[in-house]
Amino acid sequence: MRGLALLLIVAAGAASAQENKVVLKDAPGRDKAMQCLACHSLDYIQMNSRFLDKAGWTASVNKMINAFGAPIAKEDVDTIATYLAENYGKK
């Protein structure tokens, strides 16, 4: 088991320096969309682009709230989905 001690301890849920290099496009609604960081890195957004329309992004945001308990206010859903559709949506 000697080699295993060499594995680094990764703080649960904390963003790494590498992760911090992932940035969202600067556009209206970006601040609200940054709430996604509470649970996951932002590269989930780029990875799922560009094939979802506004309805698709709305469904994704609602899944985060309803299935995963994301602490996002209902009134922010439309702002976030609009931002995602505009910047990471199907053209």
Next chain:
Amino acid sequence: MDRRRILKAAAGALGVAGLREALGAVGSMAELGFAELPDGTLEEQILHALPGKLPLIKKTFRPPNYETPVEYFRTPYTPSKAFFVRWHLAAIPQLAVKDWTLSVGGESAERELRFSFQQLKSEFKPAQVAAVCQCSGNRRGLFEPHVPGVEWGVGAMGNAIWRGVRLKDVLQKAGVKSDALEVVFDGADHGAIAKTPDFVKSIPIEVALDENTLIAFEMNAEPLPHWNGFPARVVVPGWTGTYWVKGLTSVRVVSKPEKNFWMAAAYRLPRGRFKTPSFKSQLTEANEPITTMVVNSLITSLKSGQQQRRGTPLDVRGVAWDGGAGIASVEVSSDGSNWTPAKLGKDLGRYSFRQFSHRVPTPERGAMVIMARATSATGETQVNELVPNPAGYHHNVIQRLYLEIV
């Protein structure tokens, strides 16, 4: 026009691009994987090494999702340090052997037991199995139209020799009551926030009691890497990776279907769309959990778009696998319509990768397509067209590689 005529016309007049357009593309290579991935995925993914692992194709940093590059599938066993990494939840505690315990019990167990790592290793007979661990969503990124999720290419899988103890031996020590229906696994991981459903999975009791189902401590004769479930994980040969719970802490035998989000809502397929076995206690009218892997193969020796000198035969090599029937044959086509049996490598067990190889003469200058198609011992074979399903599972469309002979 039939396929063959399209192919001939395209090969003659249009080159690689035309051939691709005419036949449809499953399997052309981008720098780090397959060009059919969503463009946002192609832009964002990079080679990056988690601590203790080799550089892999990073899909997401947190939770960590990393794919194995194709070159590591050129050996029958996938190196542990190159083995793909897939976590649903961001909090992944570093477990220490001296503190770790496994609790075994549940309403359908005769008694509640707790094992230290050493007890588990010493009290039960060792067992091992060569088995493919493949994410249910492997190749999701190749779905057309795209579906949301982790946009995997072809590398959310690997083959290893898993060594540990039989789950059935551990369950028998706890005593399995006659009303036992499912066995439920929990690992040490959890969400970043308390409201996120914990990742908990169950399998049918008869699968839990199968002699090949293990609690594994080692892969490829080394302790499991942290990212692959140290110090112990469930191994359910033939079943997709979602059931292979990592960082295992609890095993419960229950008499009612497990109803948490990860069983009742996630990892489900529309009823009757695939010929895989049913998880009977988990069926609903509309859908059912994914169970075993569908038959599949991957060409590992060639890259789409690659140029090959005329007169030099092509070595088509790769791996094939299925959900546990074993691979009966792999055929290769170099014209889109005629299939020739490839030579199969050593049989390493019915849950393992099976290597294949075939030598193909190169035609005159121009474009050519190389395809491989695996068939299992029960006669299941890879599909020509994608079987759509909303979560993007079971992609086993025949791979098509386009080469240019110069």
